[in-house]
Amino acid sequence: MAETHSLQDLQQPAVSSKVFIQRDYSSGTICKFQTKFPSELESRIGKQPFEETIQTLNNLYAEAEKLGGKSYLEGCLACLTAYTIFLCMETHYEKVLKKIARYIKDQNEKVYAPRGLLLTDPIERGLRVVEITIFEDRSIGSGR
């Protein structure tokens, strides 16, 4: 190659490590993640924004799993139409999941990417963990 480019310029920074926020099962099997602040993120992000993110996610998942009139009506309708309604209609849970995906994307853009972190939607992991990717911070040369 006639021109050399620094790898750093061309690619995203290398992944330093990953933190996994586990599920909080203290209230049963409802989808809830632990708000405990992992030590690996101490030097990257403050406790407040992190907890806020997790808390919002928990609230969104609680909304998705809520046993309300909406979900009941949806079930009745599905039953009456021999579940063919699912071919055209999106379920309540899926709607909230889309909302969550938008929220995570938004958080990544505004809060986490500037700090060298990246949230992964927990649905990709079967709602078992929230994966936070920590990127290397080459600018400071810490080699983390």
Add this chain to the structure above:
Amino acid sequence: MLGGSSKSGGRGPSSSPLPHTVIQTSRPLRPSRYVPVSAATFFLVGSTTLFFCFTCPWLSERFSVAVPIYNGVIFLFVLANFYMATFMDPGIFPRAEEDEDKEDDFRAPLYKTVEIRGIQVRMKWCSTCRFYRPPRCSHCSVCDNCVEDFDHHCPWVNNCIGRRNYRYFFLFLLSLTAHILAVFGFGLLFILYHRQNIDRLHAIVTLAVMCVAGLFFIPVAGLTGFHIVLVARGRTTNEQVTGKFRGGVNPFTNGCWKNVSHVLCSSQAPRYLGRKKCVRNVCVQPPFLRPQLTEIQLAAKILDNGIQGDLHRSRSSLEMMESQSCDSEPPPPPKPELRYPGITRGNTEECSLLNKAPPTPTMYKYRPTYSPGKNHTALTHAYANQASQQPGFCSQPSLDRDDASDRTPGGRERSEGSREAGGGGGIPGYSLGGHSYPSFSDPTVLSGVTSGTSSSTHTSAGAVHISEATTSASFKSLANQTPPPHHTSRNGSLSYDNLLAGSDNFNKVAAEVAPEVSAGRPCTPAAASYSSPFLSSQQRDAELHSQSPHHHHHLTNPHHRFLHRSASSTPPPHPPTPEREHLLALPPPHHHHHHHHHHHSHHHHHHSSSSSSTSRPPRFSTPHLPTRHGYPYRTRSTDAPLGSTSTTHPAHSPHPPPLGKSLSYSSAAAAEMQYRLVRKASASAGANAALSQMKPLSQTNGGQPFFSPSFCSAPSSPSHLLSVSTQPGLAYTGAALQQSPTHKPQGNEVKKVTGLGGTTYEISV
């Protein structure tokens, strides 16, 4: 339709809740799987078709057109639910990716305990899917998938019934029962009106359909009633059949009404497999923002340096340890009085030692060899019992610390001395702190020690090495996660956070122990001193135990509660599993080493007089210590719990008990170690009496009960765990060992360690 189709995957990603099957590319086609579903389909569709063709026309004429319409609607309902139950993804978890697994590393506990509404629930490691199964999740062997809220695998629909399709299965059963009733009833009506023309084709067909309906009605109605009860109680078939909540409390129930509404009215759960992968186009580029260090954080950092850490240690040892463990730079060694018992190095290793391992029995997942299925049920109750007995699991390290500090200022000194005395031995002593669950921490400590000592932790030298590596690794990661807020949960029941934190601490302990052991191992006197107190204490324990066979019942110390309960709660272990056999294949000398470590962990008081009885210890310890890196402990520990669960094992073989039944892993491991150690010691010393006494002792709960009374010259109950016996009679013990706590060894330095009940021991360094 429904019967013969195999699961085919690869459809485009969509969020539709309609059945979305997955391909099992490597699974061979098994035609036998499709026989039940084909038969079910045949009978259902065939019989109903005949009914509609032969019976319904006359009925609609004779009575009303509503009859076939009603039957048609019900049949449609049956078909729709049958289709959904058959083809819908039950809630399969996708396999965990490689990087998620790294945290658990090669060796990690087989079980993780989590508290759900105050009830300890065990999460098992799934070796196929490579994650800890969430509560109520189970791995279906037929489908080879972990299924969320696993109910059962239904052969009639050739599908697992899980969270997503349980509703359809339940409605299928209800509608099928209604359909069978309708078909049988209307057929009967037809026959009653055609008694004279019974030889007509229509009547014959109707009779045949009635027979089929009558035949299927009893099992279907029975199953329907069974599931109605399950739904009302909020249980899955799996839980009901395995008796998980028999006589206990179901943490997953919300009351009958809420349970029913959850099954029928909740929104359709999402699919995990085959989802559209969201394209992440977020640009992550340095420079990155950094959080501002607040004053609190700065103060914490100062504390972490250990300067003020010593001052806080007595108060909140766990917190201090956590902060230290997070430090990148090792704090300066604390003063001997304030140092954690037995720890001479002021670095993260100390923290790991201080942070005791979580009470989860360390059933290490030997991934290549371990067969999870065997042990699951067996261990369920055992572990659940044990877990339930240890509500304060996470708090134990801090409790130990606080108790130790509260009890005697010299306590730490002593444990510290013991640690110095015997490298690895001291470390276990430290971790035990004479309190609570030394048994649990022992395996991890020892494994950590061994892993530390052997640089090639992941060599194929044996399961022991492997287990060592895993232990240390797992504990390491766990130790790093210990959070300061851990405090609040310590006093209470075990929480998932605590579990993680505990395991972090444990890892650190393991890491710390390893260097200690390596330091101590080459040194013969250290080894000697390491081993001798163990032997002597063991022998004394054996002696005492024989004298007071039911002493373990007096264990009322809350710290030992779990040990006590675990001893009494589980039945004898099952036959060894393949993993166990693998462990058993380890050479015998490892046992001794194993016992050494384990025993030390339980008896952090290393009697100063140990050095005096050098004849035995060197023979006992020296040949073994250098060869074994303490790994056998890990392997053995997996086996040990099984043996230790039973309080009466007079005829129990010296082999490690099966893996399946561990109530108290650490206690069992301790018992195992003690048993073997004593056997060796008694064999060499000729104290056969002690051996026979030791045998049943080792099978008791963790062996600690018998240790404590035998050793303790202090009050019986608190001194259960680590008291040093002052009673003579154990042939092995030298005179020095049997002395009162104030006996001074003729060794070099003497460290004073205080065990439970205030008994102080002096350990020669």
